[in-house]
Amino acid sequence: MFLVDSHCHLNQLNYQNIHKNVSDVLNKAKKRGVKLVLSVSVSMSDYNSMVELIGYRNDVVFSCGVHPTYVHYSNNFDRERLYILSSRRNVVAIGETGLDYYHKLKLDNKKKQKEAFREHIRVARAAQKPVIVHSRDSCKDTVAILRSESAEDCGGVLHCFNENVDTARLLLNLNFYISFSGMITFRKSYMMQEVIKYVPSDRILLETDSPYLAPIPYRGKENQPAYIYEIANHIALIKNIDMDELAFITTVNFRTLFHL
Numbered sequence: 073m074f075l076v077d078s079h080c081h082l083n084q085l086n087y088q089n090i091h092k093n094v095s096d097v098l099n100k101a102k103k104r105g106v107k108l109v110l111s112v113s114v115s116m117s118d119y120n121s122m123v124e125l126i127g128y129r130n131d132v133v134f135s136c137g138v139h140p141t142y143v144h145y146s147n148n149f150d151r152e153r154l155y156i157l158s159s160r161r162n163v164v165a166i167g168e169t170g171l172d173y174y175h176k177l178k179l180d181n182k183k184k185q186k187e188a189f190r191e192h193i194r195v196a197r198a199a200q201k202p203v204i205v206h207s208r209d210s211c212k213d214t215v216a217i218l219r220s221e222s223a224e225d226c227g228g229v230l231h232c233f234n235e236n237v238d239t240a241r242l243l244l245n246l247n248f249y250i251s252f253s254g255m256i257t258f259r260k261s262y263m264m265q266e267v268i269k270y271v272p273s274d275r276i277l278l279e280t281d282s283p284y285l286a287p288i289p290y291r292g293k294e295n296q297p298a299y300i301y302e303i304a305n306h307i308a309l310i311k312n313i314d315m316d317e318l319a320f321i322t323t324v325n326f327r328t329l330f331h332l
Contacts, residue, residue, distance in 0.1 A: 073105035073315070073316055073319045074105065074107050074108075074319060074320070074323050075104075075105045075106045075107065075278065075300050075301065075304055075319050075322070075323065076106070076107070076108045076109070076110070076277075076278065076300075076322065076323050076326040077101070077106055077108070077109045077110065077278065077279060077280050077282070077297040077300045078110050078229070078231075078251055078277040078278060078279045078326055079110060079112050079168075079204065079229075079231045079232070079251060079253075079277075079279035079280070079281055080109055080110070080111060080112065080279065080280050080281060080282035080295075080296075080297055081111065081112055081114070081122075081281070081282060081283065081284075082094060082097065082109065082111040082122065082125070082126055082132065082282070082297075083111065083118070083121055083122040083125045083126065084282075084283050085097060085282060085283050085294065085296060086283065086294055090294055090296075091296075094125060094126050094127075094132075097296055097297060097298075098129075098131055098132070098297070100296065100297075100298045101296070101297040101298040101300070102131075103298070104298045104300075104301040105301060105319065106297050106298055106300045106301065107131060108131055108132075108133070108323075108326070109131065109132050109133075109297050110132075110133050110134070110135060110164065110165070110326075110330070111126060111132055111133070111134055111135075112134075112135045112137075112165075112167065112168050112204060112231075113134070113135060113136050113137060113168075114137075114138065114139035114142055114168065115138050115139065115142045115145075116136075116138065116149070116150065116153060116154070116157075119134070119136045119137075119157060122134065128161060128162055132162070133162050133163075133164045133330070133332070134160075134162050134163050134164065135163065135164065135165040135166065135167050135168065135204055136154060136157040136158060136160070136163055136166065136167075137154065137165075137166050137167035137168055137169045137192055137203075137204065138154075138169065138188060138192075139168055139169070139170075139172075139206060140169065140170050140171050140172040140185045140188070140189065140206060141172050141175075143184050143185055143188040144181050144184055144185075149188050149191070151191045151194075151195060154166070154191075154192070154195050155195050155198065155199065158195060158196075158199040158201060159199065163201070164201065164202075164330040164331065164332065165196075165201055165202050165203065165204050165228075165330060166192050166193075166195055166196040166199065166201055166202070166203045166204070166226075167192060167196075167203050167204030167205065167206070167228075168204040168205070168206045168231060169188065169189050169192035169193075169203060169204070169205065169206065170185075170189055170205040170206035170207050170210070170214055171185050171186065171189060171206075171207055171208070171210035171213055171214050171217075172185070172206060172207075172208040172209070172210060173208065173209040173210040173213075174208045174209050186213065186217060189214075189217055190217060190221055193217070193218070193221040193223050193226070194221065196223075196226040196228070197221075197222065197223075197225050197226045199226075200226060201226060201330075201331070202226055202227045202228040202229065202329050202330060203223060203226055203227075203228035203229075204228060204229055204231055205218070205228055205229065205230050205231065205248075206231060206232070207230060207235075211235055211239050214230075215239070215242050215243070215246075218243075218246055218248075219246065223246060223248075224246045224247040224248075227247050227248065227249075227329060228248050228249070228329075229248060229249040229250065229251050229277055229329060230243050230248055230249075230250055230251065231251045231253075231277075231279060231281070232251065232252075232253045232255065232279065232281050232285070233250045233251060233252055233253075233264075233267065234255055234264070235267070236263060236267065237266055237267055237270045240267050240270060240271055241270075244271070244272075244275060248275075249275050249276070249277050249325060249329050250267075250271050250275055250276060250277070251276075251277035251278065251279045252264070252268065252276065252277070252278060252279070252303060252307060253279050253280065253281045253285050253287075253303065254280060254281075254285045254286055254287030254288075254290075254291070254295060254299065254302070254303055255285055256268065256287075256303065256306055256307065257287040257288040257291075257302060257303065257306050258288065258291070259288075265310055268307055268310045268311065269310060269311070273311060273313070273318070273321050273322075274321060274324075274325060275325065276307065276321070276322055276325060277322060277325055277326060277329070278300050278303050278304055278307070278322050279300075279303075280295045280296065280297055280299055280300055280303070281295065282294070282295040282296050282297060282299075283295050283296070286299060287299055287302040287303055287306070288302070289302075290302070304318055304319060304322070
């Protein structure tokens, strides 16, 4: 079995008390069939520290970008720098980027998020690499910007999807993939079951978003790439397909989207 964790933050895991090092994390994952990981940056400096910690390996690829909750920090977003990083070895995507309205924001902060989101999409189109999109309490604006910036030209994924079927339909029409996290295993995830049934198998990705959102039975603990197994098993049951088949399909999806 070959599974992929399409979105995690390897450099944010607990290497003091839980894991010996990055190799330890990845070996735990491989024992459960998770053999490839996309480690996602949340800022320019985070990208640098992430690569320094992980190094270049054949079982990890990277993204570079600035998370929407980080864009208000001064000197944290530089379009030219992002474009340069996009051509780096093992960088397969731009992001994560997007919009996050979960916390009450001033209009100026929302404006900065939208501007940075648009710039990320423009870099992704220029670099011909997919964009990894974060959207929290901002679905309408997220889809509107993806449309206005012709994001379908570069393609991408809405990570940690937690919206309804209507939103999924809009994203699929924009040539986007939809990634499901451990949230789908939570008891109050009934709406997500309908979304999983609706989304075609050839547009689904799996993610942990480690170290966050650990699936049941690990909820409340630090998440890690090895737990993709629980997420995949949950989706396979909902889709009524064999686990090996889902693993194969989602791995092909990952390699197709990220041009591997």
